[in-house]
Amino acid sequence: MRGKLTVGNWKMHGGLAENAGRLAALAGGWRAQAGRGLAVCVPFPYLAQARDALAGGEVGWGAQDVSAHAAGAYTGEVSGAMLADFGCRFAIVGHSERRQYHGERDEAVGAKARASLAAGVTPIACVGETLAERDAGTTGEVVERQLRAVIDALGADLPRIVVAYEPVWAIGTGRTATPDQAQQVHAALRGRLERAGARDVPILYGGSVKASNAAALYAMPDVDGGLVGGASLDAGELLAIARS
Ligand code: PGA
Numbered sequence: 001m002r003g004k005l006t007v008g009n010w011k012m013h014g015g016l017a018e019n020a021g022r023l024a025a026l027a028g029g030w031r032a033q034a035g036r037g038l039a040v041c042v043p044f045p046y047l048a049q050a051r052d053a054l055a056g057g058e059v060g061w062g063a064q065d066v067s068a069h070a071a072g073a074y075t076g077e078v079s080g081a082m083l084a085d086f087g088c089r090f091a092i093v094g095h096s097e098r099r100q101y102h103g104e105r106d107e108a109v110g111a112k113a114r115a116s117l118a119a120g121v122t123p124i125a126c127v128g129e130t131l132a133e134r135d136a137g138t139t140g141e142v143v144e145r146q147l148r149a150v151i152d153a154l155g156a157d158l159p160r161i162v163v164a165y166e167p168v169w170a171i172g173t174g175r176t177a178t179p180d181q182a183q184q185v186h187a188a189l190r191g192r193l194e195r196a197g198a199r200d201v202p203i204l205y206g207g208s209v210k211a212s213n214a215a216a217l218y219a220m221p222d223v224d225g226g227l228v229g230g231a232s233l234d235a236g237e238l239l240a241i242a243r244s
Contacts, residue, residue, distance in 0.1 A: 003035030004218055005202050005225035006242035008232025010042050019046055023053035025235035032058040038242040039090055044078055047086040062090030065098060068111035080119025091116045094126045096168045106146055110153025117157050124162045125150045131169035140188055147189060151196045158198040163189060164227040170207025172230060177207055179216045186222035211240035218244045
């Protein structure tokens with residue numbers, strides 16, 4: 001049975017002093033629970049801090065991006081092996097902010113997912129439609145195209161990833177997809193994963209998840225947890241979401 005996984009995405013927020021309090025609150029506030037997982041994806045410079053604060057406990061940590069390359073002359077990039085060096089369990093790939101501001105295309109997202117897995121770091125592959133795409137009735141088509149690139153890149157390794165459905169219009173806007181809207185897309189993604197032999201890949205929902213709406217979203221049969229941005233900067237709020 002799939003449990004519920006909650007992953008915080010700090011985005012480009014934080015600093016050594018601020019993070020220390022947040023990480024201590026997570027480490028102290030989370031107890032292992034059957035079928036429940038919690039992790040935070042922090043900016044690269046703070047991976048060592050996250051490792052030191054969380055090692056030996058039940059809260060995992062990860063990064064928000066990873067290079068598609070294993071090593072070499074790629075100034076500014078960070079490889080999967082480097083993330084593994086810091087004990088990362090997860091790397092987010094294909095977040096809509098990477099697609100939007102860095103021109104990341106579907107194939108690049110697939111390559112990053114593959115590179116991450118090759119280093120032993122679980123990729124959290126993000127898919128999601130813009131408001132214009134939703135209004136045009138192309139949500140299913142868009143997320144299936146984005147997911148297909150990951151499926152094609154991973155082949156038999158597909159069951160080892162995590163997928164996140166994050167409608168772009170719901171990210172950081174305070175406008176959450178309704179549980180039914182989320183479930184509808186999650187069910188379609190589940191069907192596509194099943195046809196690729198990976199029915200049990202966890203599918204997280206992301207987009208303005210908070211403690212007040214998490215329980216209703218988590219109650220949906222194909223919502224296996226959440227990828228939480230803004231609300232993850234408040235450790236108490238993230239813990240409450242993870243317990244939903
Ligand atoms: P949000 O971000 O929770 O602030 O909407 C989610 C995400 O971008 O992962």
